[in-house]
Each structure stands twice: as structure tokens, then as C-alpha cells.
Amino acid sequence: MFKFLLYVLFISNAYCLQKINEALNNKNVERTIDLTSQLVKITATVNVENTGKELARSYLIALEPELNGNISFVGAKDFSKNDLRVNPIQIEGRSKDIFYNVQFRQPVESGRTVTITIEVVLIKALVPYPSSITQKEKQLVRYYGNHYFYSPYTTQKQKTEVEIYSRVIENYTKFKPVNQVDSKINYGPYDKVAPFSKDEMIIHYENNAPFLTVTRIERVVEISHWGNIAIEEAIEICHTGAKLKGPFSRYDYQRDTGSNHHSIKSYKTILPSGAHSIYYRDMNGNISTSAVKVQKDWIELELRPRFPLFGGWQSSYVLGYSIPSYQYLFKKSTGEYLLNVKVLDHIFDDMYVEELETKIVLPVGVSNIKVKLPYDMQRLSDGVTYKYLDNIGRTVIRVAKNNLVEQHIQDIEITYNWQPHLLLHEPLLVSLALFILFIIVIIYVRLDFSISKPEHVKKE
Incomplete structure (x- = not known):
């Protein structure tokens, strides 16, 4: 019974229910989606503003339910590139969404703004299309994402830059404003984005990076x-x-x-x-x-x-x-x-x-x-x-x-x-083994195992 209570306490600390602090909002978000390898690396620099009257001690990272099973790493850093503590949690009324709680190094006072950098690495998020190719064909993949920065807070302004493996892009969603420059696609800026906003992004491009x-x-x-x-x-x-x-x-x-x-x-x-x-x-x-x-x-x-x-x-x-x-x-x-x-x-x-x-x-x-x-x-x-x-x-x-x-x-x-x-354990074992071997050899050479005596011994 005691072990069960400890287990329940551990689970409640790791996945505690929490409410969304509506006093926080994303003043500005600059997001980069790196699609140049087999991994999807998402980096977002967020200016977080505390519009409430109380101190803000933490920030929530939200990820789409569709990413369940694709998330390998979630981390956050402050303005000085120091790692912040990130823990998975659950939010009341949002059981399907994936949340992580980020602890600020210093509480954010009312009216103040703090900058954090969020890093997310996704696995198996690039789908080969077509799924099979010949030896001479190039490899094409599809990426399914979100034009918006998925967040539990209101985002005042955001833009996204998508980095592609090469210039060869079959097609991509034209969610305006959008433009392509060489192997990069720029989405935004988008203003006053509501919490948990979603709009599907699809990019079909050539990716011959090692999978x-x-x-x-x-x-x-x-x-x-x-x-x-x-x-x-x-x-x-x-x-x-x-x-x-x-x-x-x-x-x-x-x-x-x-x-x-x-x-x-x-x-x-x-x-x-x-x-x-x-x-x-x-x-x-x-x-x-x-x-x-x-x-x-x-x-x-x-x-x-x-x-x-x-x-x-x-x-x-x-x-x-x-x-x-x-x-x-x-x-x-x-x-x-x-x-x-x-x-x-x-x-x-x-x-x-x-x-x-x-x-x-x-x-x-x-x-x-x-x-x-x-x-x-x-x-x-x-x-x-x-x-x-x-x-x-x-x-x-x-x-x-x-x-x-x-x-x-x-x-x-x-x-x-x-x-x-x-350290002397093995050398002593070797010395003891050699000593016993030498004793056995000495005894062996001194014993006579012959059945009859030699001729010169009989004549005497």
C-alpha cells in the first residue's frame, strides 16, 4: 500500500493538472522549421509578456495531438542560453493536447517581457512519397505541420521560416502571406492569432539526406x-x-x-x-x-x-x-x-x-x-x-x-x-595460481610413476 501511494505521488508530481495562465501572451514569435535532414527540428524564439497583476513563474508549451508518438525532445532556454527546467504536465479540459511546463529562472513581474527559446525535435515526421523508388530516382518526402505557432496563449505577431533540403519543391500550401527564396519558405507575419489555432501546412519536396x-x-x-x-x-x-x-x-x-x-x-x-x-x-x-x-x-x-x-x-x-x-x-x-x-x-x-x-x-x-x-x-x-x-x-x-x-x-x-x-586482487590470484602450478610441477618431477625399476638399478 505504501509503495502504491508513492507511485501515485510520483505520477501526480510528473503530470500534475494545471490551469492556463491567461495573463500571459506571446508578444512576438519567430519560428524556424528545419527540414534538411530526416529529423524535424523546430526552434521558436518567443517574447512572453505578463499582462496580469501577479508574478508569472512558468510558461506552457503546447503541441498538437497529431504529434503524439513523434516527439523525441522538448527543451527551452532563456535569453542567456541557459537551460530551463521542462516537465510534461496535463491541463484541465485539454486531455488530447500535449503540454510541457517551463520554469522561469526569475518570476516575470506584471507588465514585463521575457524571451525564451523553445526547441522541439520530431522523429518519423517526414513521410516518403512515393514510398518506394528505383535506384536512379530522387527521394521525395512530405511534411505535415501547422502554419500557426500552436500555443495556449494569444499570439500578437508571428512568422515562420521553413528550411528545405534543396530547391526542388513539388508543392507547398500557399497560406498568404508566403514566399519562397531558394530553399526557404517564409510564412507570415500573422497578427493576433487565437490560442490553439491550427491550419495544416503541407510541403512536398526532395530530400536525399541519409534516412x-x-x-x-x-x-x-x-x-x-x-x-x-x-x-x-x-x-x-x-x-x-x-x-x-x-x-x-x-x-x-x-x-x-x-x-x-x-x-x-x-x-x-x-x-x-x-x-x-x-x-x-x-x-x-x-x-x-x-x-x-x-x-x-x-x-x-x-x-x-x-x-x-x-x-x-x-x-x-x-x-x-x-x-x-x-x-x-x-x-x-x-x-x-x-x-x-x-x-x-x-x-x-x-x-x-x-x-x-x-x-x-x-x-x-x-x-x-x-x-x-x-x-x-x-x-x-x-x-x-x-x-x-x-x-x-x-x-x-x-x-x-x-x-x-x-x-x-x-x-x-x-x-x-x-x-x-x-587492485591487488587479480595479481594475487595470478601469483597464487602460478605458485600452485609450480608446486604441482615440483612434486610431479620428483615422483616415480614407473611400474618396474630400470636395469642398472636391478644389477646393483
């Missing part, structure tokens, strides 16, 4: 107090763009030297600057078609699959490397350590990860483990694994999350207690 999806990634981070952290990622990828129609011709593919193609030949992964001992292999063995470029603050690794990926094609591989532990493992006090490692790292630009499971293997003998997650994740049950020469299992921290993008590349913090004398 590469990580269907599953299993990331294993192994911690060693000998000065090394080993990371290995088992990655399954799929081309989720328009499916390939008809046969694949290697001859035509090699003749096509243009870079603007919907197939995926290679992509670049960013590794930490101290990464070394890098390996890249699939089920057939090591893949040598990769290139490593050392940059100033990171290492750029270009990965080339064994075959190009067309729509509907899949592949899988394992990427591993090691990094020095002093950059991520810190000693807080005697016997207490703090570990900061990324729960997810960069795989390719504009990445989308459907399913992630991260395993962090801690050293032998840790205790009093505390885990601080960077955002809402599923904490799986801890596991136990055995490495070389281990007679005591190592604790494995396991976390999982679905539908991730680059904004989810953040650190997980783990605090634990560990005694330095445990």
Missing part, C-alpha cells in the same frame, strides 16, 4: 581503476527512407558519381579525443574500409558498410575503443569515486535511435552505488558479470530508453565506494 535509423544499440562501458575505460557498441542500423523498387545494379551504382543520392555509402562517427585501440567489425570479421582523422578536440571516424544501404536495407556492426579513465573517473574522498560517462555518444549527424540499452560494468568490490540519470530513463535491474580471473562478480548498471536524438547525448553520474587495495 539512417539505429534500430537498436547496446552500449557496454567497462571501468578499470588501472587507468582505462573500454567501450563497445553493438549497433543495428536500417535505411528508413523510400524503399528500393526493382533490382540493384552494381554497374549503374559505380557509374553514378553524384553525391546527391538517397543511398548511404558511409557516415562519420565522433569519438572522444583520447580514444585509442579502435576496432570496427561485423559478423564476417574486421571491416577495413574505415578512416580515422584526429581533430583538435575529437576523433573523426568514417565508417563505410560492406555494401551501400538503400531504403529498407539493414546492417549491423560492432564498434569498440578505449579511453583514459582520468578524464571521466574522479576521486571525491577516501574510498569514494565519481564516474561521469555518456549514456549515449555520437553515431552520425542527425541520428535517430529507436532503442538504447547502456550497461556500465563497475570494478570488483564496489559498494554504496548511487546513480543519477541525466533525464527520464528506465532503470533496469542491476546485473552481475565475470571477467578474466574474476572470482567475485562485477556489478553492472543497466539503463534503457527509446526514441533518442543528439540532444540526449548527456552524462550519467555514478558514485560508489571502492578500496585501492582491491
Whole structure:
């Protein structure tokens, strides 16, 4: 019963019912919709005005019900680019709409205006149309959006700029005032827009950006107090763009030297600057078609699959490397350590990860483990694994999350207690094993296992 009450309290805090503060209004909104990749990135700079008499402490972000299942990330920053706290909530009488509550750093006084920047990343919001194409055809997609900035507040003035992958636009809705300049479409300005206003925006255009999806990634981070952290990622990828129609011709593919193609030949992964001992292999063995470029603050690794990926094609591989532990493992006090490692790292630009499971293997003998997650994740049950020469299992921290993008590349913090004398654990085991082996060899060479005595012994 007590656990049930705690669960109800947690749910009520995360999704508390709240009323809309009608004293707030959007004085001016400048919105940008980025359609240049497989993700839809919406950025809105909003001037929020408090027309009421009381202090305003929070602001509501509203998203259309049609976006349910497409939202991967929602964030907000203030005028100084500091992150603001954003939490999902529910609003009385608006059960179908999607709301997030943004906490101001400082309450907004009556008659004052504050500027915030809202960032929303949508997944699976671009629909290939047609859904299947031949090897030589270009990939066309459709985007369904809203001409208006969807908000629970009145918007005094707003305009929207849509960035397209290329100039090739089949058609788009002509909601005046509107104009197209090269690969950009400008909507607005629109004045005095009522709350929750909707007008469907449809854009049909060419988009040959890589529609590469990580269907599953299993990331294993192994911690060693000998000065090394080993990371290995088992990655399954799929081309989720328009499916390939008809046969694949290697001859035509090699003749096509243009870079603007919907197939995926290679992509670049960013590794930490101290990464070394890098390996890249699939089920057939090591893949040598990769290139490593050392940059100033990171290492750029270009990965080339064994075959190009067309729509509907899949592949899988394992990427591993090691990094020095002093950059991520810190000693807080005697016997207490703090570990900061990324729960997810960069795989390719504009990445989308459907399913992630991260395993962090801690050293032998840790205790009093505390885990601080960077955002809402599923904490799986801890596991136990055995490495070389281990007679005591190592604790494995396991976390999982679905539908991730680059904004989810953040650190997980783990605090634990560990005694330095445990470094001698494995060397002592090796020494003991060798000592026992030598004793066995000494005894063996001194024993006589022959059935009869030698001839020279009999004559004596």
C-alpha cells in the first residue's frame, strides 16, 4: 500500500493538472522549421509578456495531438542560453493536447517581457512519397505541420521560416502571406492569432539526406581503476527512407558519381579525443574500409558498410575503443569515486535511435552505488558479470530508453565506494595460481610413476 501511494505521488508530481495562465501572451514569435535532414527540428524564439497583476513563474508549451508518438525532445532556454527546467504536465479540459511546463529562472513581474527559446525535435515526421523508388530516382518526402505557432496563449505577431533540403519543391500550401527564396519558405507575419489555432501546412519536396535509423544499440562501458575505460557498441542500423523498387545494379551504382543520392555509402562517427585501440567489425570479421582523422578536440571516424544501404536495407556492426579513465573517473574522498560517462555518444549527424540499452560494468568490490540519470530513463535491474580471473562478480548498471536524438547525448553520474587495495586482487590470484602450478610441477618431477625399476638399478 505504501509503495502504491508513492507511485501515485510520483505520477501526480510528473503530470500534475494545471490551469492556463491567461495573463500571459506571446508578444512576438519567430519560428524556424528545419527540414534538411530526416529529423524535424523546430526552434521558436518567443517574447512572453505578463499582462496580469501577479508574478508569472512558468510558461506552457503546447503541441498538437497529431504529434503524439513523434516527439523525441522538448527543451527551452532563456535569453542567456541557459537551460530551463521542462516537465510534461496535463491541463484541465485539454486531455488530447500535449503540454510541457517551463520554469522561469526569475518570476516575470506584471507588465514585463521575457524571451525564451523553445526547441522541439520530431522523429518519423517526414513521410516518403512515393514510398518506394528505383535506384536512379530522387527521394521525395512530405511534411505535415501547422502554419500557426500552436500555443495556449494569444499570439500578437508571428512568422515562420521553413528550411528545405534543396530547391526542388513539388508543392507547398500557399497560406498568404508566403514566399519562397531558394530553399526557404517564409510564412507570415500573422497578427493576433487565437490560442490553439491550427491550419495544416503541407510541403512536398526532395530530400536525399541519409534516412539512417539505429534500430537498436547496446552500449557496454567497462571501468578499470588501472587507468582505462573500454567501450563497445553493438549497433543495428536500417535505411528508413523510400524503399528500393526493382533490382540493384552494381554497374549503374559505380557509374553514378553524384553525391546527391538517397543511398548511404558511409557516415562519420565522433569519438572522444583520447580514444585509442579502435576496432570496427561485423559478423564476417574486421571491416577495413574505415578512416580515422584526429581533430583538435575529437576523433573523426568514417565508417563505410560492406555494401551501400538503400531504403529498407539493414546492417549491423560492432564498434569498440578505449579511453583514459582520468578524464571521466574522479576521486571525491577516501574510498569514494565519481564516474561521469555518456549514456549515449555520437553515431552520425542527425541520428535517430529507436532503442538504447547502456550497461556500465563497475570494478570488483564496489559498494554504496548511487546513480543519477541525466533525464527520464528506465532503470533496469542491476546485473552481475565475470571477467578474466574474476572470482567475485562485477556489478553492472543497466539503463534503457527509446526514441533518442543528439540532444540526449548527456552524462550519467555514478558514485560508489571502492578500496585501492582491491587492485591487488587479480595479481594475487595470478601469483597464487602460478605458485600452485609450480608446486604441482615440483612434486610431479620428483615422483616415480614407473611400474618396474630400470636395469642398472636391478644389477646393483
